[in-house]
Amino acid sequence: MSRPPWIVAALTALAILLTPAVVLGTASQAYASEGGDPALIKKLDETNRAYIDAQNVLTASLARQTTLKRQQDELEPRYAELRDDTQSMSIAAYQNGGGLRSAATLLDSGTPGVFADRVSTLEVIARGNAEQLKQVTKAREELTRTKATIDAEVAKQQASMAVMTKQKAELEEALAQSKNAVDASTTWSGNTTGKAAEPAPRRADGSWPAESCGTADPTTKGCLTPRTLHALQQVQKAGFGHFVSCWRPPGEPYEHPKGRACDFAADAKDFGGVATGASKEYGTQLAAWLVKNAQALGVMYVIWFKQIWTPAGGWHSYGSGQGDPSSDHTNHVHMSIY
Structure with missing residues (x-):
């Protein structure tokens, strides 16, 4: 028995929507599937927060x-x-x-x-x-x-x-211990002539106020801390307008579930493969801009192209990836905020 044309069209559309490749493509555009050493991520959060407190x-x-x-x-x-x-x-x-x-x-x-x-x-x-x-x-x-x-x-x-x-x-x-050795050969100096960031609000004594993930994230359906949203807005005001994704559901690595991190794609529209040419230059400039404005924005660390920067340690090689563009951070710049 033949089906009416409208049923065939509906079933075909449903099959396309359920195709794994398409679902994966949508997910990869939503955020980059990052790897990372959980112990290192925890240590990065603890030590950099303590370092920034003392620095303030x-x-x-x-x-x-x-x-x-x-x-x-x-x-x-x-x-x-x-x-x-x-x-x-x-x-x-x-x-x-x-x-x-x-x-x-x-x-x-x-x-x-x-x-x-x-x-x-x-x-x-x-x-x-x-x-x-x-x-x-x-x-x-x-x-x-x-x-x-x-x-x-x-x-x-x-x-x-x-x-x-x-x-x-x-x-x-x-x-x-996580095979992230000091690497002075690559520091992603980049073009740092972009507009300087407006400092995020501080307490009267210069310290950062505690913030929760309660502000709507314009890049997802999740939330951000006010300071992270401020950093995101300052990045965009400085002229970096490529695709970006911030909040992620609980269980994801880094500060994303806490609303304290954003991933900035090197490509204009989504998280693609290993960045080359203009895309790599874009990522390099953005990483350098974040480092230059780290103290004004409360940046804890930046990861880009197998390199990680912290206010305490400067640039190191980043060896916690799994060999793919997302976990190696060769297709996006990761920013974590205090």
Whole structure:
């Protein structure tokens, strides 16, 4: 029994939709199937977050020290001037009737009117000395507090540098264990002349606020943190307009399920094969731009073309792929955000 034409057409369309190759093609366009060492991914998240926290404290401390040093430079000559003026006033007051001579001068007054005039003169001198001493004391206290605060900031700076050194060593060890050795030969310097990123919002002390995956991801049906969305928007404002995919469902590697990562395709429309020519140059420029603007955006690490960059360790070779363009990151640039 022959089927009506409309049924045949419907069955044919359904068969096409269910063809594995087509489903795979749609999925590959949605996101790149990345590999990765789970232990390394966990270590990358932990060490880079700790490193960036310490880096933020260090930056804020250095800025604070600059302000305090400027205050100190203003206070020291002011204190010295007040101190010298006070000494001069004391000497002059003594020479003109201070100390025991003041009492003798009063006793030597010939009339009540002269006595009263001399008392008034001594009161004026005393009040002047008292006010001058008050100003000297205040300036000295301000200077002492400023110096103590500078010492505290220097101690904070040293502590932050110690944390950064520790995290750098731990990251180097984790990368080495995952066969991601230091590779100074390739650093993807690229063309970094693109528009500089607008800094993401920070707390008053310069630290990054904690954020959850609660903002709609314009590249998927998932969510992003506000800082990740900001980074994505800044990338696009800088002129990088190729295909991008950010959020992924739980179970996927890296920070994608947390809404803290994006994959930027080297090709214009989707995640293709190994990038070459203009596509590779695009990826190289984007990777370099992300590194250049990492501190402004809160970038934890960048992966591109078998290379990984972190603020703690710089560029390393990336050996955690499985030999395909997605896991080797030769068809897309991966960005993880704090």
